[in-house]
Amino acid sequence: MKVVKFGGSSLADAGQIKKVKNIMELDEDRRVVVVSAPGKRHSKDEKVTDLLIALGTSIQMNQMDETVYKKIIDRFQSMTEELELSFRVVEQVKDKIDEAMQLVKDGSEHAFDALKACGEDGSAHIVSAYLQKTGTKASYVNPKEAGILVRDQPGGALVLEESFEKLYSLRHRNEILVIPGFFGYTPEGELVTFSRGGSDITGSIVAAGLKADLYENFTDVDSVYCVNPMFVDQPKQLTSLTYREMRELSYAGFSVFHDEALIPAFKEKIPVCIKNTNNPAAPGTMIVADLPERESHVVGIASDDGFLNLYVSKYLMNREIGFGRRLLQILEDEEVSFEHAPSGIDDMSVVIREHHLPPEKEEKVIKRIKEELEVDTVLIEREMAMIMIVGEGMNQTIGIASRAAAAFRDAEVNIEMINQGSSEVSMMFGVKSSGLGKAVQSLYRTFFE
Missing domain, CATH: 3.30.2130.10 (VC0802-like)
Structure with a gap:
């Protein structure tokens, strides 16, 4: 079994979602997919999560920004229309956003987390609906249903150990499961998000809970580079790293992977592969527990x-x-x-x-x-x-x-x-x-x- 996670750039528009479907169909071992919120379609675009945060902030200031709200709804609507999905899908997404907005207006402690999570939740509904429409047996699985239980720390959730046992039961389902990343639920039923970029964390938690053979993290680069390409033209690509090396690199500025995300996979010794949605044939970068002695100690x-x-x-x-x-x-x-x-x-x-x-x-x-x-x-x-x-x-x-x-x-x-x-x-x-x-x-x- 493989758990696959797609980042925001991989879900930015309908064209990218079609690539996601093709990647899932290329390998029948890819049984569970974790999705981020739609990212930027081009350099001047806005991420849906940023728009949701701006919307929530405007509501808190009693000046709800209708323009931002329209941008968010239009973004999801354009994807569903281009994918020729039922109008009920975008209505489902809109209803979730409206419910979260009401929580923000009411001043609920967990309201902002509920609103921020709408991006990932919307992606999951659209991806699962598109897989079903194209003949693939697939289901949307809410993190509560999946059993992702977290501590009650809004904006900085930490997974509870009992989650892993609950997640294991998903192995028995004979279909592709689409799970929104970035959030879980407290034992009392409150929605709480991980820190920003937390869909990587969800993917790692799910992979660990299912005891997957491989956790594939699809992003928009062929592999991890040894240095930020902003500073060095065409830097050396890394074919393999240890968990500790990747965690240190992620913490210190490598945006390709969330620095907390490796911990669940590391504990279960599940190898992680960073791959490119736009070039899935590229081998990517493998992250494993141990590697043979290298000639160079600086990677x-x-x-x-x-x-x-x-x-x-x-x-x-x-x-x-x-x-x-x-x-x-x-x-x-x-x-x-x-x-x-x-x-x-x-x-x-x-x-x-x-x-x-x-x-x-x-x-x-x-x-x-x-x-x-x-x-x-x-x-x-x-x-x-x-x-x-x-x-x-x-x-x-x-x-x-x-x-x-x-x-x-x-x-x-x-x-x-x-x-x-x-x-x-x-x-x-x-x-x-x-x-x-x-x-x-x-x-x-x-x-x-």
């Missing part, structure tokens, strides 16, 4: 900007028991999550995504750090970027750090921070966002050319 360079560095200095900080805990407690109190926290004898840095600490919250955090921790210095440095080199066994290979440092020197980019930590598969560097492109290109030349 990828991930990068992302939009970070800031919160720098705190206090003489004899290392002797002050609980200092780090109290600093992080302030961040927790102000609902600010952090990414990394390298420290020295008298100083500590906390790397944070910029959107987690907007300027209006920054003032309060700095004030509390000064008053409660009595520090000598507290600074916030914005416009930071993180670059991560990734590969199994790097920490056992002599000279990786020195080669990387030389690459930064050649690019004339100053390293603001280095953090290897306890991970055996990655080494992270902090630089100014302005030097990101030059640094990545220099690292690529060093390790791949």
Whole structure:
């Protein structure tokens, strides 16, 4: 059995949905399909999920945006018309959106999640209806029916262990099952979404629950590249990666796969294959538990900007028991999550995504750090970027750090921070966002050319 997940670009319009049908029919082992919300049809287009969020925001401000609402309904209607589906399909999708909008108007705690989930739910209804129309035995399966149970954390659901046993019963159904990604239900029956891009998570959960032989994740690239093609023209394609390598790369900016998605598949040792909907014959990238020894220990360079560095200095900080805990407690109190926290004898840095600490919250955090921790210095440095080199066994290979440092020197980019930590598969560097492109290109030349 294979579980197949299609991303937003694979479901952007009727033409793409026809490709989805063909891919499912190419292999009779493809028995379960997980779908995302319709993505962009072209570079200037809008994702349906973004439109739903904009609609919900306008409702919360008591200024419902009729134009956005019409865009969403028209998007689904154009697909159903081109696929020559019954008008009842788009009515079904519209009814779900209208119900969720009413929940937002009523101020329900889970309303926004219900509205955001309408994109994936609409895709699932359309795909299942099209498969049925073209003679394939198929059914829409709601995540509640499938047994995807999650913790009650709106916008950040985590799967409950009992889900996997419930999902296993789907193996006995003799048809293609179409499941909307991105959301599950609490044991009390409330709809809750995973974090953004969470359809990858649903696919991995379903694959693990069904104990699938393979989880195929279809996107819009032939494979995973060793570096972002925005920075390097025609970079090297990766034919295989370990789970740990892919997770590190995804976390650090590889948008091809959600960084949380591999965990359920990893636990069940289910291989994952990244493939291209527009070129399904391409072999793609296999992600597995273990790989034979490679000649090169660096397999990828991930990068992302939009970070800031919160720098705190206090003489004899290392002797002050609980200092780090109290600093992080302030961040927790102000609902600010952090990414990394390298420290020295008298100083500590906390790397944070910029959107987690907007300027209006920054003032309060700095004030509390000064008053409660009595520090000598507290600074916030914005416009930071993180670059991560990734590969199994790097920490056992002599000279990786020195080669990387030389690459930064050649690019004339100053390293603001280095953090290897306890991970055996990655080494992270902090630089100014302005030097990101030059640094990545220099690292690529060093390790791949």
